[in-house]
Amino acid sequence: MTTTILKVEGLTKTYNGGTFALRGIDLTVEQGEFIAVIGPSGAGKSTLLRSINRLIEPTDGTISFLDEAMTSRSKSSLRRWRSQIGMIFQHYNLVNRSSVLENVLHGRLGYMSPLAGVFSRYSEADKLAAIELLAKVGLENEVYKRADELSGGQKQRVGISRALMQQPKLILADEPIASLDPKSSAVVMDTIYDNCRMQGIACLVNLHQVDVAKKYATRIVGIKGGMKVFDGTPEQLTDEMIFNIYEGKEHEMHGKAAEAV
Numbered sequence: 001m002t003t004t005i006l007k008v009e010g011l012t013k014t015y016n017g018g019t020f021a022l023r024g025i026d027l028t029v030e031q032g033e034f035i036a037v038i039g040p041s042g043a044g045k046s047t048l049l050r051s052i053n054r055l056i057e058p059t060d061g062t063i064s065f066l067d068e069a070m071t072s073r074s075k076s077s078l079r080r081w082r083s084q085i086g087m088i089f090q091h092y093n094l095v096n097r098s099s100v101l102e103n104v105l106h107g108r109l110g111y112m113s114p115l116a117g118v119f120s121r122y123s124e125a126d127k128l129a130a131i132e133l134l135a136k137v138g139l140e141n142e143v144y145k146r147a148d149e150l151s152g153g154q155k156q157r158v159g160i161s162r163a164l165m166q167q168p169k170l171i172l173a174d175e176p177i178a179s180l181d182p183k184s185s186a187v188v189m190d191t192i193y194d195n196c197r198m199q200g201i202a203c204l205v206n207l208h209q210v211d212v213a214k215k216y217a218t219r220i221v222g223i224k225g226g227m228k229v230f231d232g233t234p235e236q237l238t239d240e241m242i243f244n245i246y247e248g249k250e251h252e253m254h255g256k257a258a259e260a261v
């Protein structure tokens with residue numbers, strides 16, 4: 001039996017100024033699914049991911065996470081949901097002057113009292129788990145370096161470790177390879193994919209590169225003009241469908257990273 005992790009219905013976002021970024025998106029995510037969200041620039045991919053963990057406040061629609069409606073605006077409810085949803089960003093969002101280890105430990109903040117968090121009172125078990133995660137992603141020699149001493153690919157592996165440190169049920173990855181060279185992109189995609197699949201974590205990953213989406217995803221969602229125009233398996237995503245999604249912006253469907261992944 002599958003467990004529904006996320007259910008989005010009629011999700012709509014209109015930004016101040018009148019841009020219709022999302023127009024009535026319906027999406028259900030089951031445990032362990034690895035879903036690539038593709039679409040041209042401005043289609044609404046980032047808005048979709050950020051609305052799901054309420055970094056952006058949707059204008060309309062409902063979101064439920066593990067069968068619980070994410071409607072409350074209370075800080076404690078948001079904190080509880082966000083602690084179970086790992087986020088991976090294009091520009092990593094690390095604290096540059098902190099160590100790699102501390103950045104990974106930030107993944108535990110949602111589970112700690114605010115006071116313990118402020119004073120960075122992480123448990124020994126958390127520290128060991130963070131070091132273990134870093135070793136798993138090949139950063140065992142970088143644990144005590146400052147985050148800004150790392151390459152882009154290494155920074156993203158820290159970002160992935162931080163997300164995994166949350167023991168999330170869902171990972172939202174917003175263009176995780178858009179700033180990386182082809183070789184680092186392959187390592188980063190493999191790392192996200194392997195960890196999610198091994199631990200049964202559902203993942204929604206925004207990608208520009210259709211080839212990469214087809215290589216990794218168990219399911220692909222195509223967004224165009226704020227609407228869902230495709231939802232199916234990689235095999236069902238025909239060339240005709242791809243051209244429909246990217247119509248007029250075909251040059252955007254091959255990122256530099258696609259070559260090596």
Ligand SMILES: Nc1ncnc2c1ncn2[C@@H]1O[C@H](COP(=O)(O)OP(=O)(O)OP(=O)(O)O)[C@@H](O)[C@H]1O
Pocket residue numbers: 015016017019020021039040041042043044045046047048
């Ligand atoms: N903060 C904002 N204020 C106003 N409009 C916004 C804001 N953020 C995004 N938009 C607009 O909403 C639409 C969807 O943007 P979004 O960033 O979600 O698309 P995207 O598919 O992620 O694009 P990209 O691949 O370029 O990141 C675009 O028209 C964009 O200009």
